[in-house]
Amino acid sequence: MARIVDALLDLSRIEFSGTEDWTQVDLAPVLVEVVSTNQHAAKRQGIGLSLTGASQLNVLGDRSQLVSGFSNLVDNAIKYSEPGGIVSVSSSIVGEEVVVAITDYGIGISKQHQDRIFERFYRVDKARSRATGGTGLGLSIVRHIVLEHGGTIEVVSEEGVGSTFTIRLPQVLPELTNVLPSKTGALI
Numbered sequence: 001m002a003r004i005v006d007a008l009l010d011l012s013r014i015e016f017s018g019t020e021d022w023t024q025v026d027l028a029p030v031l032v033e034v035v036s037t038n039q040h041a042a043k044r045q046g047i048g049l050s051l052t053g054a055s056q057l058n059v060l061g062d063r064s065q066l067v068s069g070f071s072n073l074v075d076n077a078i079k080y081s082e083p084g085g086i087v088s089v090s091s092s093i094v095g096e097e098v099v100v101a102i103t104d105y106g107i108g109i110s111k112q113h114q115d116r117i118f119e120r121f122y123r124v125d126k127a128r129s130r131a132t133g134g135t136g137l138g139l140s141i142v143r144h145i146v147l148e149h150g151g152t153i154e155v156v157s158e159e160g161v162g163s164t165f166t167i168r169l170p171q172v173l174p175e176l177t178n179v180l181p182s183k184t185g186a187l188i
Contacts, residue, residue, distance in 0.1 A: 024172055025066060027057035027098055031089055034070045038078060046083035049074075053091030057098045059169045061149045069145035072138045073102045073165050080163075081106035097151075097168045105162040109155065 035051045042049040059066075070089075077087040081104045091100045146153045150170050157163035 022061050023063070025059055025061050025063045027059060027066065027091065027100065027169075028053070028055050030063065030066055031057075031070060031091060031100065034067060034074055035089055037071060038074045041075065042078050042087065045078055045081070046085075047078050047081050048086040049078070050086065050088045051090075052088070053100075054093055057091055057093065057100075058172045059098055059149065060172045061169075065145045066149070069142045069167075070100065070102070072142050073167075076138060077102050077104035077106065077163070077165075080104060085162075093171055094168075096171050098171050099166060099168050101164050101166045103162065103164040108159040108161050108163055109157040110159050 031051055031053070035049055039049055074087065074089060081087060085105045088103045089100070090103070091098065093099070143153055146167055146169070152168045153165065155163055155165050
């Protein structure tokens with residue numbers, strides 16, 4: 001119960017936090033931190049964890065929220081992968097966006113559930129969620145973090161094959177560090 005309350009408090013903080021304290025954040029070291037932090041859990045599950053991508057991934061935002069969001073996705077990818085599997089985190093710059101993809105080759109998500117996985121308390125498999133310790137709030141929190149940062153999140157998944165969660169955030173160029181993205185992604 002305490003984990004659910006903590007997750008709801010996190011979600012509330014994200015929903016009502018402002019952008020006035022945002023700074024330029026390079027996601028490359030954020031992703032290194034996330035992969036490093038999850039390395040032990042991956043090893044314990046017999047999962048390989050890889051990171052590839054660009055070295056300058058500047059966005060405007062709240063670093064701790066971004067770490068939390070990417071950590072949640074990597075943690076889920078590890079939890080829902082079979083031993084011997086691989087979880088890959090890749091990053092790139094496409095046009096004016098920073099794109100981060102977290103891919104696993106695990107159990108996948110059926111099409112009927114994909115539209116709802118970002119809803120609060122929604123669980124694809126309640127029995128498995130209880131076994132892995134999920135609250136049903138993680139992906140909702142990730143979605144709110146991404147939207148708050150003017151980005152988008154999508155999932156491509158196939159049962160028995162795996163899932164790829166792709167996050168797109170507005171890239172911030174050094175001369176635009178004082179410009180904030182709106183919730184639609186447009187610079188204001």
